[in-house]
Amino acid sequence: MTVATDPNVPAGAGTSTGPDARAGTGATTDPSSSAETSSGTGPNATMGAGLIAEPNDVTTGPRTATGAGAGVLERRYRRLLRGYPRGYRSGYGGELIATLLDTAEPGRTLPSARESFALIVGGLRTRVTYATERPAWVDGVHLGVLALSVAQLAMLVPYATTVPLWVGLSALAVALIMRGRVRTALPVVVLVAVKVCSITLGRTWLDVTLLPVYPDPVWGGGALYGSGGPVAPMVGYALIALGLLALAAREPRPVGARSWLWWAAIPALAGANPAGLDFTAGPGPLTVARVAVEIGVLVLAIWAGHVARDPRWAMASVIYLIPVCAVYAENLGAQSSQDVAHLALLVFLTVLAVIVPYRAKRHVLL
Amino acid sequence: MVLRMAKGSTTVSEPTYFILASLLDGPLHGHGIIKQTLKLSEERVRLPVGTLYGALDRLAAGGLIAVDREEIVEGRPRRYFVLTDEGQNLVSAEALRMQQAASVVTSRVLRLGSAFS
Numbered sequence: 001m002t003v004a005t006d007p008n009v010p011a012g013a014g015t016s017t018g019p020d021a022r023a024g025t026g027a028t029t030d031p032s033s034s035a036e037t038s039s040g041t042g043p044n045a046t047m048g049a050g051l052i053a054e055p056n057d058v059t060t061g062p063r064t065a066t067g068a069g070a071g072v073l074e075r076r077y078r079r080l081l082r083g084y085p086r087g088y089r090s091g092y093g094g095e096l097i098a099t100l101l102d103t104a105e106p107g108r109t110l111p112s113a114r115e116s117f118a119l120i121v122g123g124l125r126t127r128v129t130y131a132t133e134r135p136a137w138v139d140g141v142h143l144g145v146l147a148l149s150v151a152q153l154a155m156l157v158p159y160a161t162t163v164p165l166w167v168g169l170s171a172l173a174v175a176l177i178m179r180g181r182v183r184t185a186l187p188v189v190v191l192v193a194v195k196v197c198s199i200t201l202g203r204t205w206l207d208v209t210l211l212p213v214y215p216d217p218v219w220g221g222g223a224l225y226g227s228g229g230p231v232a233p234m235v236g237y238a239l240i241a242l243g244l245l246a247l248a249a250r251e252p253r254p255v256g257a258r259s260w261l262w263w264a265a266i267p268a269l270a271g272a273n274p275a276g277l278d279f280t281a282g283p284g285p286l287t288v289a290r291v292a293v294e295i296g297v298l299v300l301a302i303w304a305g306h307v308a309r310d311p312r313w314a315m316a317s318v319i320y321l322i323p324v325c326a327v328y329a330e331n332l333g334a335q336s337s338q339d340v341a342h343l344a345l346l347v348f349l350t351v352l353a354v355i356v357p358y359r360a361k362r363h364v365l366l
Numbered sequence: 367m368v369l370r371m372a373k374g375s376t377t378v379s380e381p382t383y384f385i386l387a388s389l390l391d392g393p394l395h396g397h398g399i400i401k402q403t404l405k406l407s408e409e410r411v412r413l414p415v416g417t418l419y420g421a422l423d424r425l426a427a428g429g430l431i432a433v434d435r436e437e438i439v440e441g442r443p444r445r446y447f448v449l450t451d452e453g454q455n456l457v458s459a460e461a462l463r464m465q466q467a468a469s470v471v472t473s474r475v476l477r478l479g480s481a482f483s
Contacts, residue, residue, distance in 0.1 A: 092445075094441075094442045095442060095444060095445060096416075096419060098396075098397075098440070099395075099396040099418075099419075100415045102397040103400055115414045115415060115416065117416075118416030118417045119416035121416060121417075121420075122419060122420045125420055129423070
């Protein structure tokens with residue numbers, strides 16, 4: 001027996017107390033948790049050893065029985081709780097952790113798949129509910145404008161070495177819109193819009209650009225707006241400018257900041273044909289990535305609208321859809337059946353996003 | 367979030383029904399509700415913690431339950447939830463509705479059974 005316990009005591013105590021103490025103090029939600037773990041070092045170590053020696057012996061109280069494992073489990077639960085909004089975590093995080101630890105069976109160190117999934121969904125759901133504090137149109141317009149500007153930056157990314165100034169300004173516009181600095185973003189967007197318009201028309205406004213603008217070799221594809229007219233891109237930029245104007249009219253009330261995660265969409269959207277139709281040139285992996293991101297974001301928008309019974313995500317989806325429709329209108333007759341399927345899918349998901357909040361309002365599922 | 371229940375129909379899901387039912391005997395905290403729903407539903411409704419607190423938030427926002435008191439146990443806050451009158455009415459109405467729906471079947475099955483015996 002002593003052979004079995006001896007190597008376990010330092011291992012159990014060492015691994016559990018170190019990270020525990022840091023997790024307890026780092027989280028700062030409940031001041032007593034660090035004290036609890038530090039004072040529990042001694043008993044926990046022996047408990048851990050006892051657990052291995054005689055499992056049947058350790059049945060007194062679920063908190064102590066889990067012993068060394070509880071610290072690891074708590075840390076893992078805390079990580080899962082990061083899906084919840086910060087305000088919710090500081091208010092109820094400690095309570096959720098306590099309930100999670102109370103319900104966990106003794107000896108468990110890995111959260112069960114069921115609990116993990118429920119925490120991830122619960123976190124997302126709470127975030128969605130917390131996101132409905134501002135007026136719906138403000139968030140709807142802001143999200144729509146941000147999605148559009150992200151898509152436009154992504155389209156310019158393959159041409160970064162040829163027109164670095166304009167790609168940079170487009171990125172600046174995305175960053176400003178993301179941080180809710182709508183007034184500062186407006187002139188930047190207008191500048192980029194003028195330049196994009198000049199490129200589509202084959203002019204050299206604002207600065208001298210060698211036309212056509214070819215992408216960097218890694219991306220492949222055609223020249224920037226080589227196969228598309230000025231209407232569709234200008235519809236997009238005009239929508240952004242209008243949206244920003246509407247939001248700017250609200251100042252000095254803040255518009256709020258958006259998640260940095262939006263940047264992650266850019267690599268997936270980059271390489272899409274800037275002139276619009278994705279499938280006519282033959283679908284590549286980049287087209288698939290773009291469609292996957294679009295579907296993923298729209299499904300999230302539908303879900304959020306359903307959960308919060310709120311139309312703001314539907315508004316954003318509609319704003320994103322308008323320039324896409326303009327692209328199809330401008331290229332009428334040139335689209336392949338895959339392009340039509342793509343458009344139909346986007347329209348279907350957007351219509352669903354619009355309907356769902358109202359349906360959910362009439363039919364409350366508790 | 368405000369539940370607009372006056373406007374449309376309200377459907378009570380099975381977990382919600384058992385959460386409300388578990389509070390009929392008095393206030394309970396999160397872990398207590400999980401244990402009680404498990405007992406009342408004969409081990410059928412096993413609520414994950416994330417789901418439970420989501421449901422509690424929604425029920426509290428809809429005025430069906432309320433926070434009775436808060437306690438600090440082992441350094442962690444613990445809320446005790448209590449059924450409001452509205453919540454009690456809803457769960458009673460749902461129970462009556464299910465009883466009525468059940469009787470439609472049970473009365474016929476029993477009559478059939480007695481006819482054959």
